[in-house]
Amino acid sequence: MCTMICERAEMEGSAKGRDGWFPLEMANVSYDHPFNAPWEYGLNIDFVNQSQGVGSRVAVELSPQSAKRLAETIMEALKRGEADPQIKVSVL
Amino acid sequence: MYTTEQYEGIIAETITINGTGGDAIHTYLARPMGPGPFPAVILAHHLPGWDELYREFTRKLAHHGYLAISPDLYCREAHGAPEDVAAAVRADGGVSDDQVIGDLDAAAKYIRSLPSSNGKVGIFGTCSGGRHVFLAGCRLDCFDAIVECWGGNVIMSDDQLTDKQPVSPNSYTKDLNAPLLGLFGDLDQSPTPEQVNQHEEELKAAGKDIEFHRYPEAGHGFFYFDRPIYHQSSAVDGWSKMLTFLGKKLA
Known part of the structure; x- marks a missing residue:
């Protein structure tokens, strides 16, 4: 709330929280004070399912440099996976 | 000042008060034992929520002789772990300024109504709570002292305004109704030293009773002993200045 910078994206997938796996509903990405990481501001990602309560949350708090590396790494993995004609994403 | 031969005792518990719109909200109340009369301090919690740190701050003020009350904003x-609740609030764009002001007003009315109150009420907040106490000191006429600690977003640009935070708090500067103590770290990024200077200049230009202190080696949240940003000498001096200020203004 100090920066008020928060972007939200709907998610499909699963996350493993304190009580085990739960279906993902949303990713909240903020640039604000982390709760635990040792800097004043960070890139914070909360994978949540609010319909199951605020405790259904998997949190990561990253330095901006780490967040950029993560975003690039995700894009690279996606690029390789989507380029492979043998790989199809489907619900089992 | 406490001396070792003195009796001391406090009572601390969760109670419920009626906040904005009459909504029941949980509130942590810590108070010295005895009939009083005691001055009071309201604590507006910070971004990480209504957490253990703020309960400790509340008890610390009670230990120093204040009726101390911290509403769950x-x-x-x-409800849940404070961090999980705060993360949900953060994702939702925070809580509205109007709602917070109403809750702080309700806390002031409640604490002033206690038979052990001396009728004087101060307010303290850090981070987003620092912003809230400045805003409350301008929009409400029920405080006798304000302690604003590194209030972030007291000065907001137009593109930062939202439906929940529709007005930059410094727009209300001329309406400030009580003496204000401001504590800031020069290494802070929100507020920056430039914003602190602007805030101070605006208050001085409006003829307000203020006392600003800046700590060269401190950043944001230098009272937070549970975090790496804690800065010992600045925190000790800041608490001392705060207790001196409250002692004078709420006697």
Whole structure:
């Protein structure tokens, strides 16, 4: 709330929280004070399912440099996976 | 000042008060034992929520002879671990300024109504709570002292305004109704030293009773002993200045 910078994206997938796996509903990405990481501001990602309560949350708090590396790494993995004609994403 | 031969005792518990719109909200109340009369301090919690640190701050003020009361400003949003609640509030764009002001007003009315109150009420907040106490000191006429600690977003640009935070708090500077103590770290990024200077200049230009202190080696949240940003000498001096200020203004 100090920066008020928060972007939200709907998610499909699963996350493993304190009580085990739960279906993902949303990713909240903020640039604000982390709760635990040792800097004043960070890139914070909360994978949540609010319909199951605020405790259904998997949190990561990253330095901006780490967040950029993560975003690039995700894009690279996606690029390789989507380029492979043998790989199809489907619900089992 | 406490001396070792003195009796001391405090009572601390969660109670419920009626906040904005009559909503029941949980509130942590810590008070010295005895009939009083005691001055009071309201604590507006910070971004990480209504957490253990703020309960400790509340008890510390009670230990120093204040009726201390800290409302859960996120009470309507959710319940759970304070960090999980705060993360949900953060994702939702925070809580509205109007709602917070109403809750702080309700806390002031409640604490002033206690038979052990001396009728004087101060307010203290850090981070987003620092912003809230400045805003409350301008929009309400019920405080006798304000302690604003590194209030972030007291000065907001137009593109930062939202439906929940529709007005930059410094727009209300001329309406400030009580003496204000401001504590800031020069290494802070929100507020920056430039914003602190602007804030101070605006208050001085409006003829307000203020006392600003800046700590060269401190950043944001230098009172937070549970975090790496804690800065010992600045925190000790800041608490001392705060207790001196409250002692004078709420006697």
